Amino acid sequence: MMTEPLPPAHELTPSQTVGPFFHFMLTPKAYGVREIFMADLTQEGPGGDRLRIEGRVLDADGAPIPDAMVEIWQADANGAYAHPASPKPAVNGFRGFGRCPTDAHGAFAFDTIMPGIVPTFPSSCHADLFCRPRRPCRRPGSSTGAARPARHAPGSRRCEGPLGVHHPPWRRR
Amino acid sequence: MTRLIYPLDGLKAHPPSLSPAYTSTVRRAPSKPLILLPHSLTEVTGPVYGHDSVVPSEADLTRQHAGEPLGERIIVTGRVLDEEGRPVPDTLIEVWQANAAGRYIHVKDQHPAPLDANFTGAGRCLTDSDGRYRFVTVKPGAYPWRNHHNAWRPAHIHLSLFGHSFLSRLVTQMYFPGDPLFPFDPIFNSIPDGAARNRLISRFDLSVTEPEWALGYQFDIVLRGRQATPMEEPHDD
Numbered sequence: 001m002m003t004e005p006l007p008p009a010h011e012l013t014p015s016q017t018v019g020p021f022f023h024f025m026l027t028p029k030a031y032g033v034r035e036i037f038m039a040d041l042t043q044e045g046p047g048g049d050r051l052r053i054e055g056r057v058l059d060a061d062g063a064p065i066p067d068a069m070v071e072i073w074q075a076d077a078n079g080a081y082a083h084p085a086s087p088k089p090a091v092n093g094f095r096g097f098g099r100c101p102t103d104a105h106g107a108f109a110f111d112t113i114m115p116g117i118v119p120t121f122p123s124s125c126h127a128d129l130f131c132r133p134r135r136p137c138r139r140p141g142s143s144t145g146a147a148r149p150a151r152h153a154p155g156s157r158r159c160e161g162p163l164g165v166h167h168p169p170w171r172r173r
Numbered sequence: 174m175t176r177l178i179y180p181l182d183g184l185k186a187h188p189p190s191l192s193p194a195y196t197s198t199v200r201r202a203p204s205k206p207l208i209l210l211p212h213s214l215t216e217v218t219g220p221v222y223g224h225d226s227v228v229p230s231e232a233d234l235t236r237q238h239a240g241e242p243l244g245e246r247i248i249v250t251g252r253v254l255d256e257e258g259r260p261v262p263d264t265l266i267e268v269w270q271a272n273a274a275g276r277y278i279h280v281k282d283q284h285p286a287p288l289d290a291n292f293t294g295a296g297r298c299l300t301d302s303d304g305r306y307r308f309v310t311v312k313p314g315a316y317p318w319r320n321h322h323n324a325w326r327p328a329h330i331h332l333s334l335f336g337h338s339f340l341s342r343l344v345t346q347m348y349f350p351g352d353p354l355f356p357f358d359p360i361f362n363s364i365p366d367g368a369a370r371n372r373l374i375s376r377f378d379l380s381v382t383e384p385e386w387a388l389g390y391q392f393d394i395v396l397r398g399r400q401a402t403p404m405e406e407p408h409d410d
Contacts, residue, residue: 010258010395012186013372014364016346017195019331021279025269025295026333031278033295036226059200067281073219073339083218085338097220118214126215126339132197 018130020067027069027101037071039100041112046094048077048113056106057131064106068131072098072110079116102131181209183256183397186372188363195359196320217399219338222265222299232298234268234310242292244273244311246387249375252304253334255341256398260304267333268308270294275314275328284316309387315354327354327361336396347392348374 024031042050057068074096075081082090082097090096096115100108115125191202235241249268253261271277271294274286278293292311300306313328329346336342348361352374355361364370372395381389 010254010256011369011372012183012256012397013343013345013394014186014188014369015343016188016373017360018344021277021282022269022331024278024293025267028295031293031295033293034228060204061200065201073215075215081214081218083221085214085218095220128339128342130344131201
């Protein structure tokens with residue numbers, strides 16, 4: 001929480017659509033561009049229970065959205081993030097960030113590990129959906145809602161598609 | 174349980190999900206109000222990348238192939254700040270764009286303008302300790318799209334940024350000053366506020382321009398800041 005006086009506010013840069021042609025930069029493997037974000041987070045060598053997250057991104061008619069991108073961000077198995085604000089450091093080498101484009105059927109999949117419980121906060125796996133024309137839709141799921149992980153909450157957008165982490169009952173608080 | 178709520182006022186700068194003139198919003202925009210989800214440590218953290226993630230040459234889009242791309246060589250630079258005016262250092266910027274003829278290398282771009290064997294149009298860099306970034310590229314061309322009859326996008330460069338946390342994640346587009354297509358572009362005009370729209374237009378800068386080499390453009394980017402209000406909330410399980 002900020003306590004010191006703040007300098008004059010700067011106004012936000014507005015977002016614009018990610019467009020349909022992002023793949024050659026954001027998920028560029030097929031274009032010979034060096035790829036730094038993948039959908040398989042287990043390559044970073046974290047310990048923990050393997051987790052696979054699959055889903056589809058659909059429009060209001062239920063038609064697949066083939067040009068969307070999903071990003072996930074999560075803690076390691078011990079509940080630590082690879083970030084300075086994390087109360088404890090993440091296991092060596094685990095960044096906890098993944099990115100996956102949707103395919104022709106609107107489908108995406110991540111291979112990762114079950115995120116651990118984070119002290120004082122509900123454990124969660126954060127997901128952002130990027131799709132033409134939308135700017136990011138945020139989709140945090142929480143352990144408190146893990147049995148119904150924010151996937152079809154009232155008013156939720158079909159465009160977000162189902163995505164959530166089911167914690168096994170013994171992991172839930 | 175303590176949770177964090179981020180002030181939402183600044184988000185009015187963004188385009189609404191439904192902008193009917195941009196026709197693909199119609200079936201893809203939510204039809205019900207969004208649900209405000211309290212933030213946890215998951216949202217107030219975000220991916221951090223060190224200098225080992227980015228190769229310096231990736232910031233020069235004109236030197237990724239055997240020869241130089243055709244087009245008007247330009248330098249794009251600016252600072253990434255947060256709403257409190259603090260520089261955002263060491264944050265990743267990814268950029269992608271059409272070539273000088275207005276054609277993307279993307280396999281699905283069928284605009285009958287030539288591809289350039291010396292131009293991919295993809296780059297990335299990190300901001301320095303003062304929040305500054307710099308790319309060298311060629312000015313992208315305008316290109317047609319099928320949103321409506323005779324629809325053309327103003328020349329633009331796509332940008333993706335992370336910032337402090339996942340709350341500051343931003344995907345946007347940078348435009349060029351004086352583009353005659355601005356009044357006709359439903360994507361640019363999906364931003365309701367004219368002043369906010371103008372923040373997406375870069376500024377020609379002679380001091381960035383390098384003699385006998387490249388024109389210079391300045392484009393500063395403001396991301397969400399770190400302010401969040403902790404609030405007590407009943408456990409909902």
